[in-house]
Amino acid sequence: MKQFFGENYVHHGEIIQLPLDFVRQLCLKIQPERPECRCDKDMDTLSGFAMCLPNLTRPQSYRLAEHRPLLCIEIKPKCGFIPFSSHVSQEIKHKVCRYCMHQHLKVANGKWKRPSKYCPLDLFSGNKQRMHFALKSLLQEAQNNLKIFKNGELIYGCKDDQDCVSDWNELARHLKPFFFPSNGLVSGPHCTRTIVKELIQVITMTLLSSTDTCRAGDMKTVPVSQGRSYCEASAFNKELVRNGKHKLESSGLPRGCLLYKTLQAQMLDMLDIEGLYPLYSRVEQYLEEFPEERSTLQIDGPYNEAFYEKLLDLSTEDDGTVAFALTKVQQYRIAMTAKDCSIMIALSPCLQDECSEQRSVVLASKSRFTFSVSVLDLDLKPYESIPHQYKLDGEIVNYYLKNVQAKDDPVMSNLFKENEDCTLVLHKV
Numbered sequence: 478m479k480q481f482f483g484e485n486y487v488h489h490g491e492i493i494q495l496p497l498d499f500v501r502q503l504c505l506k507i508q509p510e511r512p513e514c515r516c517d518k519d520m521d522t523l524s525g526f527a528m529c530l531p532n533l534t535r536p537q538s539y540r541l542a543e544h545r546p547l548l549c550i551e552i553k554p555k556c557g558f559i560p561f562s563s564h565v566s567q568e569i570k571h572k573v574c575r576y577c578m579h580q581h582l583k584v585a586n587g588k589w590k591r592p593s594k595y596c597p598l599d600l601f602s603g604n605k606q607r608m609h610f611a612l613k614s615l616l617q618e619a620q621n622n623l624k625i626f627k628n629g630e631l632i633y634g635c636k637d638d639q640d641c642v643s644d645w646n647e648l649a650r651h652l653k654p655f656f657f658p659s660n661g662l663v664s665g666p667h668c669t670r671t672i673v674k675e676l677i678q679v680i681t682m683t684l685l686s687s688t689d690t691c692r693a694g695d696m697k698t699v700p701v702s703q704g705r706s707y708c709e710a711s712a713f714n715k716e717l718v719r720n721g722k723h724k725l726e727s728s729g730l731p732r733g734c735l736l737y738k739t740l741q742a743q744m745l746d747m748l749d750i751e752g753l754y755p756l757y758s759r760v761e762q763y764l765e766e767f768p769e770e771r772s773t774l775q776i777d778g779p780y781n782e783a784f785y786e787k788l789l790d791l792s793t794e795d796d797g798t799v800a801f802a803l804t805k806v807q808q809y810r811i812a813m814t815a816k817d818c819s820i821m822i823a824l825s826p827c828l829q830d831e832c833s834e835q836r837s838v839v840l841a842s843k844s845r846f847t848f849s850v851s852v853l854d855l856d857l858k859p860y861e862s863i864p865h866q867y868k869l870d871g872e873i874v875n876y877y878l879k880n881v882q883a884k885d886d887p888v889m890s891n892l893f894k895e896n897e898d899c900t901l902v903l904h905k906v
């Protein structure tokens with residue numbers, strides 16, 4: 478993933494060996510703490526190996542004194558583009574992004590109590606106003622897309638699905654020493670809003686900062702202009718339309734920033750799951766006939782140079798071969814991973830004379846921070862999850878069409894009310 482996201486943003490960690498008894502005890506200790514929905518996953522307690530990662534709630538790449546106050550914002554931005562593939566069968570997928578559609582299904586399933594106004598297309602737009610709106614929406618309804626840590630401890634966000642902390646006054650109390658270190662007591666809604674605004678401003682600047690280059694930067698990239706640059710369901714977009722403005726600005730992202738790289742990796746999903754699924758089936762069919770080929774095809778790795786080389790072919794012309802199908806499947810797995818990763822923005826206050834040239838520094842109104850931006854949770858999504866993706870995509874879209882779009886459209890709404898198994902009637906015109 479370093480090839481796509483860049484050396485500085487990715488921390489691959491180290492494989493370390495642990496005593497089996499320690500791992501067993503650890504597993505027992507954390508199990509009751511895990512949210513119920515994640516209990517279907519087990520920790521590997523038998524291999525005796527673990528992955529040791531740096532603590533990404535601390536700024537990386539230079540040493541900080543131990544006592545330094547630390548602030549970290551974790552964002553899981555999700556998919557930042559609307560599918561542009563001609564394989565998409567439902568027009569709605571070209572208008573409303575997957576995150577916004579999925580919100581309705583998640584609320585209906587009880588995963589979250591309320592829908593969020595966050596839309597990934599606003600965050601990935603590179604337009605400051607849209608980014609501010611997206612970040613404010615994340616702060617209003619964090620779900621599993623936003624967490625804030627102070628000195629490594631979670632102070633804002635969801636500990637589990639039921640327990641979401643979203644008290645802005647409490648957040649402002651935590652943040653005040655970072656943003657207004659020598660400025661009286663914080664109180665009142667005005668102060669809270671000022672501090673939250675400062676936070677949003679700093680997050681925006683760090684997200685747009687370019688601190689790395691990567692190999693895939695030389696690769697012919699997917700044009701960011703493909704597809705629509707805004708989502709019709711975004712609350713920001715709806716507000717503009719209400720005010721009679723129809724042109725949504727998308728300033729574009731600086732090429733070196735992590736959001737740009739994340740979006741590029743996400744856009745390796747060029748065919749959409751609808752175009753990809755038949756190719757997955759082609760690979761499956763081949764493997765049924767030649768199961769011994771699984772390792773040669775590098776389905777489960779190794780994810781080495783040869784694997785990376787095969788990912789560089791961005792053509793979408795299907796020549797009917799297994800090789801073509803496999804390349805698209807592997808590119809899709811990279812894209813899926815990039816659609817589900819998290820960005821860690823670590824900040825630590827610094828004084829003016831401490832800010833040497835090697836350090837990345839971001840300025841707030843009354844303070845300055847050294848910072849680093851990293852990406853987390855980059856283990857490649859499994860080949861086996863593709864059928865699940867296909868099924869889920871259908872469920873998300875169908876739920877949206879039936880329960881959200883149909884309600885906005887009175888004709889459709891009555892049709893659904895009258896008959897659950899809807900029949901399409903074609904009239905001569």
Ligand SMILES: O=P(O)(O)O[C@@H]1[C@@H](OP(=O)(O)O)[C@H](OP(=O)(O)O)[C@H](O)[C@H](OP(=O)(O)O)[C@H]1OP(=O)(O)O
Binds near residue numbers: 817858869
């Ligand atoms: O499919 P999605 O978009 O719901 O993403 C899943 C995430 O749900 P989210 O939408 O972010 O609330 C889901 O997040 P939660 O565990 O619900 O916080 C996982 O990250 C899941 O990945 P994996 O199967 O555990 O490797 C994610 O599944 P993948 O699609 O990445 O496999």
Ligand SMILES: Nc1ncnc2c1ncn2[C@@H]1O[C@H](COP(=O)(O)OP(=O)(O)OP(=O)(O)O)[C@@H](O)[C@H]1O
Binds near residue numbers: 518819854
């Ligand atoms: N290196 C790190 N530094 C700081 N925090 C981390 C680090 N790695 C993980 N975390 C925290 O732990 C959370 C879960 O990590 P991650 O998403 O990698 O786990 P996972 O593999 O999805 O877990 P699961 O076992 O539930 O599948 C992250 O969202 C982040 O808040």
